[in-house]
Amino acid sequence: MCFHHNLSEDSATAMTTQVNYLRLMKYPGAKTSIIPDIDDVFKRSGKRSFVDVFGGSGSVSLNMKFGTVIYNDLDPELVNLFRAIQHDSALLVDLLYEALDSYEFRRGRKSTSENKIPRSVATMKPSIPAGRRGKVPDVGAAAQTILRFTMSFGGMGDTYGTKEKAAKGYLKKTISMMQKISEKVSGWTIENLDFRTLINKYDSNGTFFYLDPPYSERNWYGSNFRETDYEDLRDMLKNMKGKYLLTVDAHDDLLEDIFGDPDYIKAYENRNQDPGRGTKPPRTKAFYTNV
Numbered sequence: 001m002c003f004h005h006n007l008s009e010d011s012a013t014a015m016t017t018q019v020n021y022l023r024l025m026k027y028p029g030a031k032t033s034i035i036p037d038i039d040d041v042f043k044r045s046g047k048r049s050f051v052d053v054f055g056g057s058g059s060v061s062l063n064m065k066f067g068t069v070i071y072n073d074l075d076p077e078l079v080n081l082f083r084a085i086q087h088d089s090a091l092l093v094d095l096l097y098e099a100l101d102s103y104e105f106r107r108g109r110k111s112t113s114e115n116k117i118p119r120s121v122a123t124m125k126p127s128i129p130a131g132r133r134g135k136v137p138d139v140g141a142a143a144q145t146i147l148r149f150t151m152s153f154g155g156m157g158d159t160y161g162t163k164e165k166a167a168k169g170y171l172k173k174t175i176s177m178m179q180k181i182s183e184k185v186s187g188w189t190i191e192n193l194d195f196r197t198l199i200n201k202y203d204s205n206g207t208f209f210y211l212d213p214p215y216s217e218r219n220w221y222g223s224n225f226r227e228t229d230y231e232d233l234r235d236m237l238k239n240m241k242g243k244y245l246l247t248v249d250a251h252d253d254l255l256e257d258i259f260g261d262p263d264y265i266k267a268y269e270n271r272n273q274d275p276g277r278g279t280k281p282p283r284t285k286a287f288y289t290n291v
């Protein structure tokens, strides 16, 4: 195991390039800060097919500069969001503008019938011929997804606590990026599969898998991981025909028992600082790869 702790260099790179990264919404565990390192391993793998097994908010897939992208997540809400972007990103932008104009972003408010996104916005759907309903994504629900995560503290879905101004600014930037996001997403294959099924489906000599599984002992997602899920993942990595990169929190005893010593560990600046409470310690990520 080797330990890279060149924090100042890593964070300087991340800080300068961060500005141009595409991102859709806040999401717990989004991997924006480590994109240059993922990109580097993908390039070195020599593969062209990038499979984002635990795609989440898409922050990794959105910023891959070459190759074909297969985005996957088990959460149907996220899958609907990316399918809605493929289907009608212009309508999605209209709904976000409407919400921006009419929604009261207030600190500390829970989503109740009084303060949630106005019914006119929340229930607005694209005009879909009756016969095709259910086969096309729900753009209104996709707008709700972006709003819910963007307005929640740290992307934690239901925990409303972000300041109105910051949330509005974040949402405006998402809207301004939507054209580029939509161009990227238009070329994706989007899957809604459990990772075991997905890996079996796409594993080949030409494939690169990026794996960012749910955190152990944190129930942040609709689907979270049990020990047996990590064990299944380890077994699948051992037999994989393609190349992979797995990133997890470093120094996690359970994960080190299952996956062994990482190939390397890197430290990243923790940008979720509490104003007035000093600097948080860096985050360390463990990298496992066959590249």
Ligand SMILES: C[S@@+](CC[C@H](N)C(=O)[O-])C[C@H]1O[C@@H](n2cnc3c(N)ncnc32)[C@H](O)[C@@H]1O
Binding pocket: 027, 028, 029, 030, 031, 032, 053, 054, 055, 056, 057, 058, 059, 060, 072, 073, 074, 075, 193, 194, 195, 196, 212, 213, 214, 215, 221, 222, 223, 224, 225
């Ligand atoms: C750490 S997050 C990924 C974050 C993502 N890299 C990003 O930048 O936003 C893990 C994701 O795995 C998804 N997930 C949970 N169980 C899964 C499973 N069995 N198969 C596929 N995806 C799963 C969760 O819905 C969650 O979005």
